[in-house]
Amino acid sequence: MAYDGLRPYLQVLEQRGMLRWVDKEVDKDWEIGSVLRMIFRGMPEEKRYGIGFSNIKGFPGGRLVAGVVAASRDMIATAVGCEPTLSAIHERVIAGINNPIEPVMVETGPCKEIIIKGDDVDLNALPIPIWTADKDAGPYLTPLWVTRDPENGRRNIGIRRCQIKSRNTTGILFGAPDRGGAIHFEKYRRMGKNMPAAIFIGADPVQYLVAPSRYGPDELAVAGGIRGEAVEMVKCETIDLEVPASAEIVIEGEVLTNGSEPEGPFGEFTGYMAGGRDGPVFKVNCITHRKDPIMMGIISQFPPSESSMIKRALLEAGLKKHLTHDLNIPGISDVHALEAGGCTAALWISMKKMYPGHVDQAAFGTLGYMGMSYFKWIVVTDDDIDIEDSFMRDWVMCWRVRPDKDMRVITGTASVELDPSSLGPDDVVGAETSAKVIIDATRKWDYPDISLPPLDKMRAVADDWDSYGLPPLEDLKLPKGE
Numbered sequence: 001m002a003y004d005g006l007r008p009y010l011q012v013l014e015q016r017g018m019l020r021w022v023d024k025e026v027d028k029d030w031e032i033g034s035v036l037r038m039i040f041r042g043m044p045e046e047k048r049y050g051i052g053f054s055n056i057k058g059f060p061g062g063r064l065v066a067g068v069v070a071a072s073r074d075m076i077a078t079a080v081g082c083e084p085t086l087s088a089i090h091e092r093v094i095a096g097i098n099n100p101i102e103p104v105m106v107e108t109g110p111c112k113e114i115i116i117k118g119d120d121v122d123l124n125a126l127p128i129p130i131w132t133a134d135k136d137a138g139p140y141l142t143p144l145w146v147t148r149d150p151e152n153g154r155r156n157i158g159i160r161r162c163q164i165k166s167r168n169t170t171g172i173l174f175g176a177p178d179r180g181g182a183i184h185f186e187k188y189r190r191m192g193k194n195m196p197a198a199i200f201i202g203a204d205p206v207q208y209l210v211a212p213s214r215y216g217p218d219e220l221a222v223a224g225g226i227r228g229e230a231v232e233m234v235k236c237e238t239i240d241l242e243v244p245a246s247a248e249i250v251i252e253g254e255v256l257t258n259g260s261e262p263e264g265p266f267g268e269f270t271g272y273m274a275g276g277r278d279g280p281v282f283k284v285n286c287i288t289h290r291k292d293p294i295m296m297g298i299i300s301q302f303p304p305s306e307s308s309m310i311k312r313a314l315l316e317a318g319l320k321k322h323l324t325h326d327l328n329i330p331g332i333s334d335v336h337a338l339e340a341g342g343c344t345a346a347l348w349i350s351m352k353k354m355y356p357g358h359v360d361q362a363a364f365g366t367l368g369y370m371g372m373s374y375f376k377w378i379v380v381t382d383d384d385i386d387i388e389d390s391f392m393r394d395w396v397m398c399w400r401v402r403p404d405k406d407m408r409v410i411t412g413t414a415s416v417e418l419d420p421s422s423l424g425p426d427d428v429v430g431a432e433t434s435a436k437v438i439i440d441a442t443r444k445w446d447y448p449d450i451s452l453p454p455l456d457k458m459r460a461v462a463d464d465w466d467s468y469g470l471p472p473l474e475d476l477k478l479p480k481g482e
């Protein structure tokens with residue numbers, strides 16, 4: 001069943017104990033971000049929930065929700081409508097990529113209930129929080145940006161941070177020049193034109209989940225494929241773009257291609273504060289919203305976070321599909337992007353190695369798909385290893401890798417400015433470079449058997465554990481195998 005916007009989805013989350021409302025008055029400039037942080041610092045993944053704030057100081061009647069897209073795997077499964085396992089999520093996403101459903105245009109929708117134009121536009125009327133108190137340059141949205149390629153007309157959506165600067169201006173961060181939105185901006189800049197852009201906030205959660213990924217076709221068509229129903233779109237008021245009809249809030253305008261203003265710093269998904277240099281300005285011409293709009297944010301900053309959770313599930317799915325279906329690489333068993341790296345710095349692949357070059361094919365295929373700024377570390381190991389298990393990953397690094405032969409460093413590659421190791425203290429943005437390490441952690445010959453009792457014997461004992469009169473086993477880990 002597809003959710004027709006944010007509200008029916010929030011109802012389901014609430015019914016399942018995955019959304020709690022806070023009635024206590026909270027200060028959006030320090031408190032909301034700090035309360036939300038506790039979701040990721042104070043409880044195990046399976047217990048996490050999203051939070052709604054209904055009493056925001058200075059915003060009578062205002063509401064804000066965050067952590068409602070990807071606080072946990074169960075929540076992502078609720079959003080895409082599948083069983084709460086990572087493999088079911090991957091399957092659902094891959095089915096959506098393979099069977100996209102194009103969005104459809106409708107005349108109007110709830111996002112047009114209130115229309116504010118010209119001098120009446122005031123971003124400060126919206127309860128937009130400061131996420132990392134005392135450190136961020138100001139309030140930030142984490143919205144979905146819609147732009148169109150000026151050459152081929154293709155639409156793109158992507159999540160980008162958006163610093164509120166005045167009643168009608170914001171910043172935008174193009175963190176990597178190889179992304180869809182950044183390429184659009186560069187094309188407009190070369191044409192000497194400003195880039196029309198629309199932001200939407202508070203939509204069907206699937207739209208938030210697909211936006212940070214790189215699926216090829218229009219992400220909204222992929223969202224349609226995942227939901228099993230087309231996303232309904234309406235025309236913007238002031239620009240030639242379309243936005244989802246059921247969005248809570250839409251902000252229309254243009255990103256100026258001449259001139260820039262200071263942007264940031266902002267607490268980033270890497271775990272560091274980042275930015276605090278010049279960046280483009282988004283000039284807002286029109287805001288449309290529902291009568292009592294619900295503000296929505298994504299918890300990013302230090303991992304783990306909603307940002308790392310989204311990227312993990314959705315990016316892994318796209319990568320698996322790319323390696324297996326598009327590049328036709330045999331034997332790929334699993335891929336796992338590490339949340340400590342915000343799911344963009346370190347990747348593990350497990351596979352059944354079959355021929356010389358097979359490991360490289362998987363590693364370089366990954367770099368080609370993700371763009372060269374992603375994944376500094378790629379480790380490829382055999383399919384007997386559960387790469388979800390951090391102890392097994394450490395074991396593989398200790399006993400399946402010979403450092404002088406199995407590790408390859410590729411120097412001078414692209415990177416992102418958000419990675420402080422990519423820039424010296426005096427380097428200018430754009431000068432960042434980094435390196436890739438590809439580790440072949442597969443067995444290079446017929447390595448000895450592992451020193452555990454045979455699997456069938458361990459299973460027999462585990463199955464009959466009660467008979468030994470011992471307390472129950474906890475977190476039993478058996479090797480992968482038949």
Ligand SMILES: Cc1cc2nc3c(=O)[nH]c(=O)nc-3n(C[C@H](O)[C@H](O)[C@H](O)COP(=O)(O)O)c2cc1C
Nearest residue numbers: 157158159160161173174175176179180181212298
């Ligand atoms: C919560 C969140 C915030 C993000 N903020 C930014 C950002 O400010 N700038 C950026 O370049 N990418 C950001 N990203 C990553 C982009 O969404 C990602 O690179 C995506 O590919 C961009 O879309 P595009 O390729 O369609 O342009 C963010 C991702 C998430 C999940």
Ligand SMILES: [Mn+2]
Nearest residue numbers: 156157158180
């Ligand atoms: Mn995109």
